[in-house]
Amino acid sequence: MIRKNIVIAPCGNKTPVFKDYWLSGGHERNFDLCLLFYHADIDEPDLYAEADYFFHLKNFKFKMIHELLTVIKPEWLGQYEYFYFIDDDIAIDTLSINKMFDTARALDLWIAQASLTSDSHCSWPILMHNPDCYLRFMGQVEVMAPLFNRFALEKCMPSFIVNESSWGLDSVWSKMLDYPTNKLAVIDAIQMKHLNPVGGGELYKKINEDPHESWDAVVEEFGATKNSFTEHGRFLIVDRKRNRVLRMFNKMSEKIDKTKQAYLDYGLSYRIKNRLGIKI
Structure with missing residues (x-):
């Protein structure tokens, strides 16, 4: 079966989250999995055998994604319709990933993310799970686990190489898409857990820049609003318990x-x- 969805994610020697969560339970998946390895040496090569694709690129998340989709596999931009870029400290199971792709396609979303569980490490409380909603249309989604459709990805991909930390890229994406009000969404019907404190992931140990300064610089470069985490509308769940x-x-x-x-x-x-x- 030819799949039209792909998860592309960074991974290292200490982050087998894809095996523990993304591919857990033996459920059928509607997506391919591509892992981009960032450490210099691979301690356990067999650990990654379940991935459909594996590339040893030794770089930062969005820089590796940019290299993958412009140099190594540019044909994937025509092959796949939806691209899910998940950090390697995000716990989300196979069925939830399937649902992310299905929901984004059904509602023609340009960029989407799952809501965060109540026990997640969180930078933006507005992205925490809201049990009254199916989804909320946002002015911005977070950089750690965005799902793009092909249109939005082609528009936003030039920004992927502007810094190492990726801070500020999500601010820029809204600008590059002309600040839509019904195309960026946090999907409350789906939850993910951010396992590490903000800035506590493996890749942060390799960063040679101040993320806050990088954020300011990229926002200035693109003329973007620094914080667009604003709700534009919502799909409420209406039943005997809610609303x-x-x-x-x-x-x-x-x-x-x-x-x-x-x-x-x-x-x-x-x-x-x-x-x-x-x-x-």
């Missing part, structure tokens, strides 16, 4: 509509015409 008042109004509206329809279909006018034998 009950709205559910009550919806049910009342349904009853009124059914009463109106019954009158129009079977009211006085219908009965008179039926008695007179007038074809309706």
Whole structure:
């Protein structure tokens, strides 16, 4: 089966999260997995045998992704439709990854991310899981686990090589896409757990720059707004447990509509015409 989705993720000697979570449970997946190894030496090569693709690029996350998609496998931009760039300290299972791709495709999202579990290490509280929502449209999604469609990726990929830390890239993506209000989303129906403290991942040990200065520099270079973590709209979950008042109004509206329809279909006018034998 030819898959149209791919997970592309950095990995190192101390980050087998892909095996423990992304490929766990033996569930069928709707995505290929490509791992980009950043350490100089590979301690356990057999550990990565389940990945569909493996490249030893020894660089930073988005710089490796840029090299992969512009030099090594540029044809993937035509082969795949959705690209999920997950950090190697993100716990999310196979079925949730499948659902991420399905939801992004169904709603024609340009960039999306899963919501963060309540026990995640978190930089932006607005991205924490909201149990009342299916998803929320945002002005910006976070750099650690964005899912791109092909259109957004081709627009945003030139920014991938501007710094090592990747700080500020997510600010720039919103600018490069002209600040859409219904194409960037955090999907609350899906949750992921950020396992390490912010700045505590393996790759951060290799960074030769101040991430805060990098963030300021890239925002200035692209003329972007530094923080666009603003909600533009939401899909609410309406049931007996959540948003009950709205559910009550919806049910009342349904009853009124059914009463109106019954009158129009079977009211006085219908009965008179039926008695007179007038074809309706």
